[in-house]
Amino acid sequence: MPEEKKISMAVIRRLPRYFRYLHDLLKLDIKRISSRELSERMCITASQIRQDLNCFGGFGQQGYGYNVESLYNEISRILGVDKRFTCIIVGAGNMGTALANYENFKKRGFDIVAIFDVDPAKIGGKINGIDIYSMDTLEDFVKQHKVDIAMLTVPNRTITEVAEKVTSVGIKGIWNFSPHELRLGEDVVVENVHLSDSLMVLGYRLRSKGY
Amino acid sequence: MPEEKKISMAVIRRLPRYFRYLHDLLKLDIKRISSRELSERMCITASQIRQDLNCFGGFGQQGYGYNVESLYNEISRILGVDKRFTCIIVGAGNMGTALANYENFKKRGFDIVAIFDVDPAKIGGKINGIDIYSMDTLEDFVKQHKVDIAMLTVPNRTITEVAEKVTSVGIKGIWNFSPHELRLGEDVVVENVHLSDSLMVLGYRLRSKGY
Numbered sequence: 001m002p003e004e005k006k007i008s009m010a011v012i013r014r015l016p017r018y019f020r021y022l023h024d025l026l027k028l029d030i031k032r033i034s035s036r037e038l039s040e041r042m043c044i045t046a047s048q049i050r051q052d053l054n055c056f057g058g059f060g061q062q063g064y065g066y067n068v069e070s071l072y073n074e075i076s077r078i079l080g081v082d083k084r085f086t087c088i089i090v091g092a093g094n095m096g097t098a099l100a101n102y103e104n105f106k107k108r109g110f111d112i113v114a115i116f117d118v119d120p121a122k123i124g125g126k127i128n129g130i131d132i133y134s135m136d137t138l139e140d141f142v143k144q145h146k147v148d149i150a151m152l153t154v155p156n157r158t159i160t161e162v163a164e165k166v167t168s169v170g171i172k173g174i175w176n177f178s179p180h181e182l183r184l185g186e187d188v189v190v191e192n193v194h195l196s197d198s199l200m201v202l203g204y205r206l207r208s209k210g211y
Numbered sequence: 212m213p214e215e216k217k218i219s220m221a222v223i224r225r226l227p228r229y230f231r232y233l234h235d236l237l238k239l240d241i242k243r244i245s246s247r248e249l250s251e252r253m254c255i256t257a258s259q260i261r262q263d264l265n266c267f268g269g270f271g272q273q274g275y276g277y278n279v280e281s282l283y284n285e286i287s288r289i290l291g292v293d294k295r296f297t298c299i300i301v302g303a304g305n306m307g308t309a310l311a312n313y314e315n316f317k318k319r320g321f322d323i324v325a326i327f328d329v330d331p332a333k334i335g336g337k338i339n340g341i342d343i344y345s346m347d348t349l350e351d352f353v354k355q356h357k358v359d360i361a362m363l364t365v366p367n368r369t370i371t372e373v374a375e376k377v378t379s380v381g382i383k384g385i386w387n388f389s390p391h392e393l394r395l396g397e398d399v400v401v402e403n404v405h406l407s408d409s410l411m412v413l414g415y416r417l418r419s420k421g422y
Contacts, residue, residue: 009254012415016408024392043220079411080418094309101305104390104407109414148417149410173417175410179315181235189420191413195404196315197227199360199386200290202402203320204223206359206384207291209400 007055007078014052015079017042022072034065084109085173086146090162091153092117092125092132095177099151100127110149114141135165142169149173156180218266218289225263226290228253233283245276295320296384297357301373302364303328303336303343306388310362311338321360325352346376353380360384367391 021042025033035053039046053071076082087105089096092115099105100112115132117123123134133141141147150166152159152174159178166174167188174190176182182190232253236244246264250257264282287293298316300307303326310316311323326343328334334345344352352358361377363370363385370389377385378399385401387393393401 010259013408013412015415016405016411019411020390020392020405020408045219048221079415081411083414083418085414085417094305094312098305098309099406102406105410108407108411110410148422149413172420172422173413175413179231187420189413189416189422191409191416193406193409194227194231195310195313196319197224197231198402198404199316199321200227200230200292200319201224202360202384202386202400203294203296204226204290205400205402206296207294209383209398211359211383211400 011052011055014044015075018052019072019075019079019081022068022075025068026072030068032065032067038066081109084111085148087112087149087151087175088141088147088171089115089130089151089153090117090135090138090166091155092119092122092127093153093155095153096151097127099153100130112151113145113147116141138165139169142171147171149175151175151177153177222263222266225255226286229263230283230286230290230292233279233286236279237283241279243276243278249277292320295322296359298323298360298362298386299352299358299382300326300341300362300364301328301346301349301377302366303330303333303338304364304366306364307362308338310364311341323362324356324358327352349376350380353382358382360386362386362388364388 035046035049116135118135125132150171154162156178163182176192246257246260327346329346336343361382365373367389374393387403
């Protein structure tokens with residue numbers, strides 16, 4: 001995707017949000033929207049929206065606004081929502097179980113094909129129809145199935161070891177639910193889910209309203 | 212906090228990340244850091260860092276960099292990490308259970324004092340020592356305890372009803388784990404956790420590396 005090289009990660013990180021809003025607008029059969037209306041709905045400044053959307057071509061027209069469908073299609077293309085990723089969950093605890101039951105991932109192109117754990121009581125079971133395997137079989141599984149992403153929901157004390165294990169068998173994408181920053185190879189892509197960050201922003205916003 | 216009014220939400224949303232990195236630096240006994248080093252660690256451009264940190268006073272000195280402790284203290288003050296928030300979880304499913312077991316929240320000032328559910332099999336039980344109550348008792352509970360935040364981990368089909376219920380009894384902060392955008396009163400603060408967004412960014416980054 002050489003033409004996307006110049007889009008900054010800050011813009012990329014906002015694209016899923018544009019994608020969701022535009023998807024909602026399409027469902028409501030709204031054909032066009034001004035940056036101002038989009039701004040009000042998304043709570044992003046209109047100038048930020050114009051700047052973001054200019055990054056990947058001029059879809060806005062003065063006095064007309066944005067064509068919702070074109071913009072949605074273009075953002076979908078950049079995000080690659082038609083692509084499919086094969087995912088595994090490592091850690092069949094509560095968070096792992098919650099993820100295995102999350103219906104939205106499949107819609108977005110992420111297929112969870114297996115769950116791994118070390119607990120003999122869990123191995124051999126299923127969550128939402130997905131088999132739970134022993135960590136000992138991970139390497140063989142990855143040899144037989146191309147796995148793009150490992151969703152790591154293991155206890156904090158084992159996260160480093162588990163992350164090293166999954167990358168050593170060739171998995172390149174890590175979705176990390178632990179608060180630890182993982183330092184893995186240059187060729188590994190890590191996205192961290194820091195739930196506390198969102199909660200701290202909520203706390204800030206409550207305080208700034210005087211609650 | 213009138214002096215913080217001019218800090219944009221985009222900057223505020225990055226503050227928890229600065230907070231975490233600076234906290235790690237302090238633990239490593241690192242006293243100062245240049246915007247360039249911080250940039251490399253955080254994968255944010257140095258100019259973005261300078262711009263962000265300039266928003267709340269000039270802590271950087273040419274040729275010296277940032278004093279880690281001052282910067283950490285200032286960001287802590289803005290984020291209000293010394294403040295405590297009383298929280299409840301609504302929905303004792305897997306995500307609710309995962310949150311109730313998440314040790315980091317308390318450290319960041321968020322005390323989970325009760326869990327609510329509608330399932331008679333769960334009501335009366337405990338998760339991580341926290342009592343599970345019937346939704347029918349929510350109003351009375353909130354009258355007796357000041358509750359700042361409701362963490363909503365209920366099924367999608369009930370999210371709107373539950374959000375209306377918790378705000379009708381006076382809770383002003385909503386941490387929403389459903390993919391639905393909640394439209395509540397102007398006086399209610401909603402933070403949405405869109406797990407798929409982070410996963411979509413991971414997918415984008417994998418594709419842009421050619422995997």
